[in-house]
Amino acid sequence: MMLNEKQKRLKELLEKNINSTERIGTAIAITGSWGVGKTYFWNKFLEEVTKKEIKDKKDFYYEASRVDYKSVFDCRKYAYISLFGIENLSDLKNAICTKLTLNPYAKIDSNKWEFSQLFKNTVSQFKDMKVSQYGVSASAKILESLLFLQVKDAIICFDDFERMSNKLDIKDVMGLANQLKLEKNCQVILILDESKTEDKNKEKYAEYKEKLIDETIKITSVEPLIRENAKDIDGKLVDLMVEFAEKLEIHNFRFFQKVIKLYKQFLEQLPEQVAYSTKEIILVRILQGYLIEDYGQSLNVGWNNFTTEKAMEILEQTNDDDLNKVTHNLFNKLNNIHYKFTGSSDGWFIQFKNWFEQKDQSNRDILYSLANSELISERFELLKERKKKLWNEFWNNQIGGDFPKKLYESTVPLISVENIENLDFTCTILNKLGAVELANELSDKIYQWIDKELKEDQLSFIDNFASWKRSKNNFYEYIDKYQEEHLYEGLPSLLETVHQYTINNGWSPKHIRSLEIASKNDWKELLFEKIPNDERFQYVNSNLIASKMIKQSMKPELNQDIKKMIIKIYEEKGQESEFYKNYMNYLIARLDD
Template identity: 60%
Template sequence: MNQAQEQRLEEIFRKNENKEIAIAITGCWGVGKTFFWNNFFKSQTIKEFDTKKDFYYEISKQQYLNVFENKKYAYVSLFGIESLDALKNEIAIKLGWNPYSQYKHAHYGIPQLLKNTLNQFKDIKLSHYGVSSSSRLIESLLFSQVKNAIICFDDFERLSEKLKIQDVMGLANQLKLERNCQVILILDESKNEDENKKKYAEYKEKLIDETIKITSVEPLIRENTKGMDESLVNLMVKFAEELEIHNFRFFQKVIKLYKMFLGGISGKVADSTKNIILIRILQGYLIEDFGGDKKITWDDLTVSASLARRAKKRKEVVDINEVQIFDKLEKVSFYLVNGGDEWQIQFKKWFDQSDKSDFKLLSELAESELISEENNKLILCTRQKKITH
């Protein structure tokens, strides 16, 4: 659950005691880097507040080292920003006190009136009335206040062609060295264009002090499945780990379809039925999103196909790399590679859209006494015997 990364990041911040530092939070696209940072920043802020709340003397609160709670902060998405000046303005406009702070600060830092004025002037070009000059003066004044703050840059992968990565890295370096800022850069190092990759690598050695790599999509899965059975959530987490699917957008689709289908069923649904419904949905999106690359079709996930693979294994006439993916699937759940039932037939129709899937039939199956815990266990036992003998 990225707990080791959270502990490491907290150690980095507390060890540096509000000193300048640049930290890269990396990981593949969709793994939850932004979620990780926002969740970390919020939880650390609340923890600091709760700690100070227990102090009896006000002087103790004032002397307590605030690493997060009493800090100025700006979160900046690089998407849509097309110049270095525009980026500086965005930082200045976004800068404010920690949004998760529980204290009401007596002063805001940069007057909101100046921010509002800059917002009005920033798109106005040179005129006879000197508006552009006034705007630049305000910009300079606002940016001069950006210091002793936590600045987070996100969406490097969506960087405009007009804004060079070396300019962003150079500004981050300026904020770090000249403004005593703690800079967070959230990015997927593998997704930058070739030239940007080269420039990033050059600046990384000079700028980045620490790197936190996010490798698990589990926190995002758990955050978005509140109310679902724990066993089903654990099944998705195990599926993500075994199949090395680190993009939460895959599981967003799975969760949405599962909830949509279960929402249309009245009455109590057996736990084993919920399990098989989720498995068939996982199968469908696995084939839809990765079937071509992993060479998996619906026909490969049936009892007959599983029997055929086992026969080939015994005769040692099968490519081990070809079978590896099916071994991983079976490790997650026996049902994933031993389908062929009415559930799979109907969900296959839905995903293929080659025929109208009968969701009414599936609903009836889910509500039927035939699809009970006892009956599901009997079906599973029969299939397992067929496979192992």
């Protein structure tokens, strides 16, 4: 049943009951998973049907028609009750009394009379007074009972069953709901996630459900919430989010709240005129990032799975392993939603991966530059689409003899934005198809590009293209060899790195790299020679610096190795004499202080 059909069904049920002469109410349960938008569905429904009644009444030409018009919703009394924080039946009744008012979505009609809110609140506070000699407590209970008498012919909505206090028994709630339905001619709405209700309460709810609930309306889609909160986002992109939610069965709007918020934050940093393709790839990468962050463990996927080669392996696998089946099904769904989820690991992919892993503090600046670069120009987008079409033809057995040349020509202009695995895979396919000369030409151009980038900024290139390599290939071997031969080029010394971190409280990717490659001898020289003789460290001592560096936050995963090296250095020094042995053992003991 579609959402509008559910709204129509709910309207029919309530109207039929309210207009009935039997004077017996109804109870309707609105159920669905946590975060799917059950409360939103109810509030939106009540607002829309109420405002339509008011509009219909205004549209009548004759006053007599307005008088004769039988309102169903706009004239009803209404109370919305959150069960969160209510601890007993008396408080629940009191909450209904104090919150019962004319339909909040209807315009205030001065001809309609009700207890004032001030009076109801006063009685609510008065009930807690206890002066037994004069019977104040008893009188307050009488007043509370009198106030409860007004609760009739009303719509009462109970929400937050999942957050209900364990002091409040669900059988009391259901019993009261039954009383409101049968004795007070009320229309009772219960909003709950049946699967999340506490075990004992779940049993009791199931027991009362058959006796109390007349109809259940299940909400299964977050589409209305997505559309409501993404009104200022391109319609096609909203459709993409809705399709993502439906096909992946993500029924928690809080997931999409994060997606929409982050998408808007990034969009604010871009120029006013941004190509649709840019907006699209930003949204795809944000959806991808939060999918990995929130569901990666259960779905057995991470960033490393999302390259063309890896994606194709997953899409083609026939392994009977349950975990592999889950991943295979996920990639099939993602590929059907948008090919860029599984068939494109461009600059956006790399930067968003870094952003989600918080590798670089200036990622937003990088993304801004990226959005204004040639990388996302229409020319590149056309080239990418052309290459995508070629791969689709390849995997669907539709290629001809000119495929190698077309693949080569579509890949060369994209060398600087492609993932190295994808470039290597393209070379492999050209070789497999017998186009050895084209494969060699493409390979030479890739080497030229890598060489140029390494010479311009070794660290930046490695961080963007080779810091998370997943397979062995000649291009990675070339990069590794270059790193080995130019290990210290452009890098600060370990002394400069430690000074920047401990004294200046700052660092850069180059300092992290310097820390990564520092040897035991580098640390020994630092602690015993350089720090003691550098006036910049005059107010700190070598052992204090050592204590700070084994807890550094530039790259915490290095800390255990750094600590082991420093302890080894101290132990070796301790072998010189008994004195140094005791001295070094003392320094080792102080490292964790």
